[in-house]
Amino acid sequence: MLHHLLSLSNSNRRTVASLNGVLETPISSSAHLNTNSQILPRSGSHNSSRGWSEAEPTVSRLTTAKPRSGGNSHARSSILAATIAALLLTTSAFAADVSKWTQQLASSDRDARREASYQLLHLGAAAKPALPDLIKALDDQDKQVWSNAISTIAALGPDAVDAVPKLLESLDSRRSQGRYRDQGQYLLRAAYALARIGDAAKPQLLAALKDKDTGLRIGAAKALGGMGPAAKEAIPALIENLGSGDQDLRNEVIESLGLIGGDAVPALKDALDSKDAWQREGSARALAAIGDAATPAGDKLLERAGQETDATARGAILATLPKIGLPPAKVIPPLIAAIKSDNEALRHAATNAILLVHPSAKTAVPALTALLAEPAQAEHAAYVLGRFGDDAKSAVPTLIDLILKAETPPAAFTDALAQIGPPAVPALLAQVEKISATSITRDFWVIKVLKNIGSSALPELRQALASPNTSVRLAALGTIADLGPEAREARADVLKLGSDPDPQVRALLLSAMVSIDSSTSKALKLIEPAIKDAQPLVRAAAASAAATLGKDAAPVAAQVAALLEDPDGRVRLVAIRAAGAIGVKDPVIIERVTARLDDPSARLAAIEALARLGAGNAVPRLIALYPTSDIPTRLVILNALGGGGEAGLPTIATAMNERDPSVRSAAVRALAGAQTNVEILLPALQQALTDRDPVVRHAAMDAIVPLATRNPNKVTEITKSIISLAALDADRLSALETLRAFRVKDLELISYALDSPSSDVRVWACERAGRLAGQARPIRAKIETLSSSSNDYDRRAARRALETIR
Numbered sequence: 001m002l003h004h005l006l007s008l009s010n011s012n013r014r015t016v017a018s019l020n021g022v023l024e025t026p027i028s029s030s031a032h033l034n035t036n037s038q039i040l041p042r043s044g045s046h047n048s049s050r051g052w053s054e055a056e057p058t059v060s061r062l063t064t065a066k067p068r069s070g071g072n073s074h075a076r077s078s079i080l081a082a083t084i085a086a087l088l089l090t091t092s093a094f095a096a097d098v099s100k101w102t103q104q105l106a107s108s109d110r111d112a113r114r115e116a117s118y119q120l121l122h123l124g125a126a127a128k129p130a131l132p133d134l135i136k137a138l139d140d141q142d143k144q145v146w147s148n149a150i151s152t153i154a155a156l157g158p159d160a161v162d163a164v165p166k167l168l169e170s171l172d173s174r175r176s177q178g179r180y181r182d183q184g185q186y187l188l189r190a191a192y193a194l195a196r197i198g199d200a201a202k203p204q205l206l207a208a209l210k211d212k213d214t215g216l217r218i219g220a221a222k223a224l225g226g227m228g229p230a231a232k233e234a235i236p237a238l239i240e241n242l243g244s245g246d247q248d249l250r251n252e253v254i255e256s257l258g259l260i261g262g263d264a265v266p267a268l269k270d271a272l273d274s275k276d277a278w279q280r281e282g283s284a285r286a287l288a289a290i291g292d293a294a295t296p297a298g299d300k301l302l303e304r305a306g307q308e309t310d311a312t313a314r315g316a317i318l319a320t321l322p323k324i325g326l327p328p329a330k331v332i333p334p335l336i337a338a339i340k341s342d343n344e345a346l347r348h349a350a351t352n353a354i355l356l357v358h359p360s361a362k363t364a365v366p367a368l369t370a371l372l373a374e375p376a377q378a379e380h381a382a383y384v385l386g387r388f389g390d391d392a393k394s395a396v397p398t399l400i401d402l403i404l405k406a407e408t409p410p411a412a413f414t415d416a417l418a419q420i421g422p423p424a425v426p427a428l429l430a431q432v433e434k435i436s437a438t439s440i441t442r443d444f445w446v447i448k449v450l451k452n453i454g455s456s457a458l459p460e461l462r463q464a465l466a467s468p469n470t471s472v473r474l475a476a477l478g479t480i481a482d483l484g485p486e487a488r489e490a491r492a493d494v495l496k497l498g499s500d501p502d503p504q505v506r507a508l509l510l511s512a513m514v515s516i517d518s519s520t521s522k523a524l525k526l527i528e529p530a531i532k533d534a535q536p537l538v539r540a541a542a543a544s545a546a547a548t549l550g551k552d553a554a555p556v557a558a559q560v561a562a563l564l565e566d567p568d569g570r571v572r573l574v575a576i577r578a579a580g581a582i583g584v585k586d587p588v589i590i591e592r593v594t595a596r597l598d599d600p601s602a603r604l605a606a607i608e609a610l611a612r613l614g615a616g617n618a619v620p621r622l623i624a625l626y627p628t629s630d631i632p633t634r635l636v637i638l639n640a641l642g643g644g645g646e647a648g649l650p651t652i653a654t655a656m657n658e659r660d661p662s663v664r665s666a667a668v669r670a671l672a673g674a675q676t677n678v679e680i681l682l683p684a685l686q687q688a689l690t691d692r693d694p695v696v697r698h699a700a701m702d703a704i705v706p707l708a709t710r711n712p713n714k715v716t717e718i719t720k721s722i723i724s725l726a727a728l729d730a731d732r733l734s735a736l737e738t739l740r741a742f743r744v745k746d747l748e749l750i751s752y753a754l755d756s757p758s759s760d761v762r763v764w765a766c767e768r769a770g771r772l773a774g775q776a777r778p779i780r781a782k783i784e785t786l787s788s789s790s791n792d793y794d795r796r797a798a799r800r801a802l803e804t805i806r
Contacts, residue, residue, distance in 0.1 A: 097123060102130040110142050117148035124155050131156065135166045147189060154193035161200035167193055168208055171219030191219050195226030202231070209237040217241060218252045225256025232263040239264075239271050242282030250282050258289025265290060269297040272317075277310040284316040292325035302326075305334040314338070315349035322356040328363040336367045339384070340377055351384050364388070369395040372402060379412035386416035393423035400427055409445040418452035425453065425460040429467075432475045437504055440474040442482070450479040455486040462493045470502045477505060481512035488516050498526060506533065507541035514545045520552045531559045536568035543571065547578035557584040564592040573602050580609030587616075594618040597625070607636045615644030623651050631660055638666040642673030649674055656684070661693035668696060672703035678711055682718060689721045694730040701725075701738040708742050715742075719749055727758040736760055744768050751779045754786065762786065763797040770801035780805055 097119070104116035117137060120127045127134070130152075137149035153160045153167070167190045194201045201223065208220035221238060224231040234256075241253045257264045264286065271283040284301065287294040301317055301324070308314035318338050321331045331353075338350035354364050365388060371381035372395070382399060385392040399417055403409045417424045428446050440447065450457055457479070464476035480487040480494060494516070497509045510530055514523050523545060530542035546553040546560050553560070560582065563575035576596055579589055590613050596606040597618065603625075610618050622637050622644070629637060638655055641648030652674060655667035668688045675681040685707070688700035701722060708715040719742065726735035739761070744750060750772075753765035769776040769783060776783075783805070786798035 098127060098129045101127075102133045105130070105133050105137055105145075110145075113137075113140065113142065113145045114148075117145045117152070121148045121152045121155070123152075125157075125159070127152050128156055128159050131160060131162060135163050138163075138166055138170055143185075147185070150186075150189040150193050154189070154196045157196045158198055158200050160193070160197055164194065164197060164201045164204050168204060168216060168219070171208075171216050172211075172213050173215035187215075187219055187222065191222035191226060194219075194223035198227060198230070202227075202233070206234055206237055209234065209241060214244070214246045214249050217244075218246075218249050221249070221252045221256045225252075225259040228259050229261050229263055231256075231260055235260060235264045235267050239267055239279070239283065242271065242286070243274070243276040243279045245278070250278065254282055254286045254289060257286035261290055262293035265294050265297050268294070269300050272297070272300050272304050277313045280304070280308065280310065281313040281316040284313065284320045288316075288320040288323045291323060294320075294324040295326065298324055298326045298330070302330060302334060306337075311343050311346055315346055318346070318349045318353050322353050328357050331357055332363050332367055335364075336371065339368075339371065339380060340374075347380060351380070354384055355387055365392050365394055368392075369398055372398050378402065379410060382410075382412040382416040386419035389419060390421055390423045392416070392420050396420060396424045396427045400431060403445065404431075414445055414449050415452075417449050421453050422456050422460060425450065425457045429460070429464055429472050429475065432471045433469045435471050437470045437474055437502065440471050440478065440504075442478065444475075447475060447478055447482075450475065451482045455483055458483070458487060458490060461487075462490050465490070465493045465497065470505065473497070473500070473502070473505050474508060477508050477512050481508065481515045484515045486516075491517055491522075495522075495526075498529075503533070503535035503537045506530065506535070507537045510538075510541045510545040511548070514548050520549060523549060524553065524556055527553070527556055528559065531556070531563065536566070536571050539563060539566060539568070540571045540574045543574040543578040547574070547581040550581050551583055553578075553582045554584050557582045557586065557589065561586075561589040561592050564596060569601060572596070572599075573605055576602055576605040576609050580605075580612040583612055585613050590614065590616055590618070594621065597621050604633060604636060607633065607640050611636065611640035611643060615640045615648070619644040619647045623648060626651050626655075631663060634663055635666045638663070638670040642670035644674065646674060646676070656688070661691075661695045664688075664691065664693070664696045665699040668699040668703060672707070678707065678714060681707065682714065686718050686721060689718070689725065694734075697725065697731060698734040701734050705738055705741045712743065712745070716746060716749060719744065719746075720752060723749070723753050723756060723761055726761045727756055732758065732760065736764065739764050745772060745775075747772075747776065747779055750776070751782060754779065754782050759791055759793050763793050766794075766797035766801040770804045773804045776801070776805050 101116040101119045101123075104112050105120070107113050107116070120130055120134065134149045134152055138146055140146045140149070150167075153163045171187060171190055194205060205220045205224055208216050209224075211217060211220075221241065224234045224238070238253050238257055238260075242250055244250055244253075257268065268283045268287050268290075271279050274280050274283070284304075287297050287301065298321075301320055305314065305317045305321065308317055318335060321334065322328075335350045335354050335357075338346050339354075341347055341350075354368070357364055365385065368381045368385050371377040372385075374381075382402075385395045385399075396417065399413045403413050403417075406413075417428070428449060432440065432446055435444075442448075450461070461476040461479055464472050465480075467473050467476070477494065477497065480490050491513075494509060494512055497505055500506050500509070507530075510523075510526055513526055517523065527542045527545050530538050530545075533539050533542070543560055543563055546556055557579070560575055560578045563571055564579065566572050566575065576593060579593055590610070593606050593609045593613060594617065596602045599606075607622065610622070615622055619641065622640055626634060626637050634655070638652065641652055648670070652667050652670045655663050656671065658664055658667070668685070671681065671684055675684070685700045685704055689697055691697050691700070704715065704718060704722070708719070719739075722735050722738055725731040726739065728735075739753075745768075750765045750768050753761050753768075756762055756765070766783060766786065769779060780802070783798050783801050786794045787802055789795045789798065
């Protein structure tokens with residue numbers, strides 16, 4: 001992070017390179033040396049301590065060099081003199097730089113101070129002469145200045161010992177400079193600088209740990225922690241601070257003790273017997289931070305885990321046990337005991353600790369499984385077992401037994417089985433074997449667990465598809481169907497069930513294939529024979545699968561329509577819906593659907609199908625049914641009449657005057673579909689826009705959108721009505737959506753909208769004008785007025801429009 005602090009300026013690199021090059025070059029009696037051009041640095045260059053250190057090998061070689069044979073000793077003497085002179089000049093450049101930036105650091109100009117602090121930072125150790133001024137800069141109100149000053153002091157390391165008092169003073173909240181927003185950053189940087197200063201700062205840091213000011217103690221603890229094991233003499237004072245009432249201080253001390261490491265273990269072990277609960281808690285947490293090096297304190301922690309009376313301290317001890325390298329066999333018993341506690345915080349701490357022993361689950365799982373027998377602990381134990389995943393497979397039989405004994409399967413137990421995952425699948429399927437096939441539904445608890453296990457259960461489920469037990473095959477197939485495309489690899493196994501002897505399996509097979517396989521052709525190959533199956537359940541499943549495929553099932557539309565004559569009422573009902581979903585407008589299919597209007601149980605489904613297929617010859621029947629139908633049926637009839645041509649218009653007109661707004665709304669939509677005469681339709685929609693109920697008004701707006709697209713020149717007046725409605729809270733969103741769908745080019749309409757009390761409408765008008773570009777110049781003045789509006793949205797929209805208009 002600080003490598004840039006020690007960087008070498010380009011000019012100094014060239015100087016050193018030149019010197020090294022000169023030393024390696026044989027010199028003849030005719031050699032000449034131009035010291036100005038070859039080894040002197042550029043004026044104004046910024047040098048660094050690294051530059052000087054890189055020059056040191058050159059100096060050494062110059063002072064120890066021996067003349068080469070055949071060399072000119074006089075020439076070498078000249079080179080030596082010139083080289084030393086160059087290095088002296090480089091040193092002078094360093095001093096000049098430090099002096100320059102030190103003076104600038106006291107400037108009243110903030111940017112000048114920033115630049116000076118930045119340059120001093122990049123001088124690294126060479127900035128040592130500026131230390132007094134850097135110390136003063138710690139009080140600078142500009143963050144960049146004081147942060148650069150601290151970083152430079154840190155780079156000086158032990159040479160910056162004179163800065164220690166000021167750094168500590170800055171951490172003292174009693175002498176705060178008011179940098180509350182940056183206090184956290186200041187603390188981090190100051191502590192780092194103190195840590196870099198190292199041994200020279202220790203006496204004052206140790207004294208600071210005993211100061212009354214909490215902020216000062218926090219900073220001192222952080223600095224000592226940054227020194228790591230080198231700060232071991234601070235251990236007693238740090239442990240004493242574990243008893244502080246300030247949580248932030250305790251947390252910082254714990255972290256510092258963790259960084260100091262193994263040297264702190266004996267003292268922390270003793271502190272576990274402290275009379276102060278905070279000290280006991282903090283000591284345990286510090287040992288956890290130390291980790292495996294704290295193993296020698298293990299026996300004491302185990303002892304305290306059973307004796308500790310303070311819940312918070314005991315929780316910290318429990319959390320520490322799995323983190324310090326103790327054998328799992330020693331750790332698990334006290335954690336299991338804590339899970340039985342009435343204290344929720346202790347149970348939570350013990351649970352988390354047990355989960356940290358995960359690699360040694362074989363030790364924890366038997367103890368947790370035993371807890372399942374205790375009603376008060378069972379659900380919590382199940383939760384923990386589930387978190388162990390497949391390592392908890394030995395608990396599966398016990399969890400299943402508990403589920404079977406309960407009236408309603410407890411979620412904690414079923415969730416645990418789902419988390420244990422694939423190892424639980426065989427036992428779950430074994431339970432299915434004991435249940436009749438009629439009980440295998442999506443709500444059955446085993447099916448829910450299998451579905452929650454997900455695709456990881458697929459290998460076992462694929463094997464189960466070949467089970468001789470019908471219930472098992474149904475459970476496996478139903479789960480695969482719910483998995484959908486995730487179970488695509490099971491296609492071949494599923495297809496083998498096409499000739500299964502059980503009709504439930506054959507029926508479920510169809511929905512499973514449609515769910516897991518996007519191949520329509522494969523699904524249709526299954527649907528065609530299933531339509532002719534002897535079992536009504538399978539025929540209904542075939543029609544349902546075709547409905548799911550929708551228009552892709554067109555090749556089997558006629559076969560599905562044949563099921564409208566099926567002797568089984570459920571099959572007929574599903575077939576009607578499938579015919580509508582497939583949507584093939586064949587007269588024979590429509591006639592068969594129309595015939596179902598005589599069946600009260602199928603009437604609603606038949607009307608819905610006719611709405612999709614086209615009412616055609618069924619319109620008179622629908623008109624006859626309308627007066628005696630309830631409201632849900634009337635709504636469906638109106639939907640069907642909307643696609644039935646002008647024959648249904650009288651009924652639609654009657655519906656537009658009914659009291660129920662949902663009926664009036666459906667009538668408006670039906671009118672837009674049935675009435676082809678724009679001159680008649682527009683006044684009716686205009687009237688609907690004045691309806692007292694917003695549902696009806698919104699239906700009229702929806703109907704106007706396609707009409708305006710086809711007839712933009714005929715909707716001027718109705719567009720004005722929508723612009724007016726956009727100013728009303730109840731209609732704003734619907735009206736704006738309608739307006740945005742219009743490609744309005746009428747300047748009169750756009751000008752009218754610019755006068756709207758609604759900002760949203762005015763913005764829309766500006767956008768429309770902007771799209772017209774130069775054609776909108778006649779209304780430019782009105783838009784210019786908006787461009788200076790106090791409303792931000794109006795102003796920005798108007799200015800964007802003017803850019804394109806101009």
